[in-house]
Amino acid sequence: DAGVIQSPRHEVTEMGQEVTLRCKPISGHNSLFWYRQTMMRGLELLIYFNNNVPIDDSGMPEDRFSAKMPNASFSTLKIQPSEPRDSAVYFCASRGGNFQETQYFGPGTRLLVL
Amino acid sequence: DAKTTQPNSMESNEEEPVHLPCNHSTISGTDYIHWYRQLPSQGPEYVIHGLTSNVNNRMASLAIAEDRKSSTLILHRATLRDAAVYYCILLGGTSYGKLTFGQGTILTVHP
Numbered sequence: 001d002a003g004v005i006q007s008p009r010h011e012v013t014e015m016g017q018e019v020t021l022r023c024k025p026i027s028g029h030n031s032l033f034w035y036r037q038t039m040m041r042g043l044e045l046l047i048y049f050n051n052n053v054p055i056d057d058s059g060m061p062e063d064r065f066s067a068k069m070p071n072a073s074f075s076t077l078k079i080q081p082s083e084p085r086d087s088a089v090y091f092c093a094s095r096g097g098n099f100q101e102t103q104y105f106g107p108g109t110r111l112l113v114l
Numbered sequence: 115d116a117k118t119t120q121p122n123s124m125e126s127n128e129e130e131p132v133h134l135p136c137n138h139s140t141i142s143g144t145d146y147i148h149w150y151r152q153l154p155s156q157g158p159e160y161v162i163h164g165l166t167s168n169v170n171n172r173m174a175s176l177a178i179a180e181d182r183k184s185s186t187l188i189l190h191r192a193t194l195r196d197a198a199v200y201y202c203i204l205l206g207g208t209s210y211g212k213l214t215f216g217q218g219t220i221l222t223v224h225p
Binding site for chain 1: 146150152156157158159160163205210211212213214215216217
């Protein structure tokens with residue numbers, strides 16, 4: 001099992017550009033989470049999908065952020081337009097079964113917005 | 115959500131046991147206690163979880179106080195690879211498994 005796959009691993013872009021982060025969850029998992037980690041705010045949940053449906057997006061910072069899960073094996077997190085304060089490490093995690101099951105995290109995408 | 119309190123940092127020597135404490139005085143009866151850790155430049159990884167009884171797995175042991183208001187993660191023989199940030203998280207039935215990360219405990223392991 002390859003685990004949770006994220007791409008790209010590193011992204012450097014200029015303010016105002018569109019950024020798309022990608023995630024492939026572990027096969028068979030029905031829940032997917034996007035987290036963001038910064039020095040100031042630590043690790044925070046952005047959005048949670050269950051069976052490809054967004055359940056809780058209360059952590060999404062603002063309208064510039066959007067996330068989709070068109071099928072069980074792929075999700076995207078898009079930032080448009082990007083701003084320097086969006087610089088962070090973005091993690092995707094997936095989980096199978098009920099809420100007590102383990103969440104498996106990907107390696108993260110390190111985003112730098114200049 | 116019930117909150118947890120952990121020391122900011124702890125230090126240990128290699129091959130010695132490490133006891134990482136966590137206080138959760140407002141824990142509810144249905145809250146599970148989960149521990150995750152984050153190695154440098156990696157995503158968090160699951161360590162162990164429990165409800166009432168002490169738990170053991172290949173990575174660690176979890177000791178839960180009888181009143182469940184505190185717990186301790188035990189690494190029996192710390193290695194340099196165990197240097198990480200350790201997070202104690204409560205998961206309740208109404209949270210759909212949302213992990214709320216606090217600041218965690220930074221564990222330093224000395225050779």
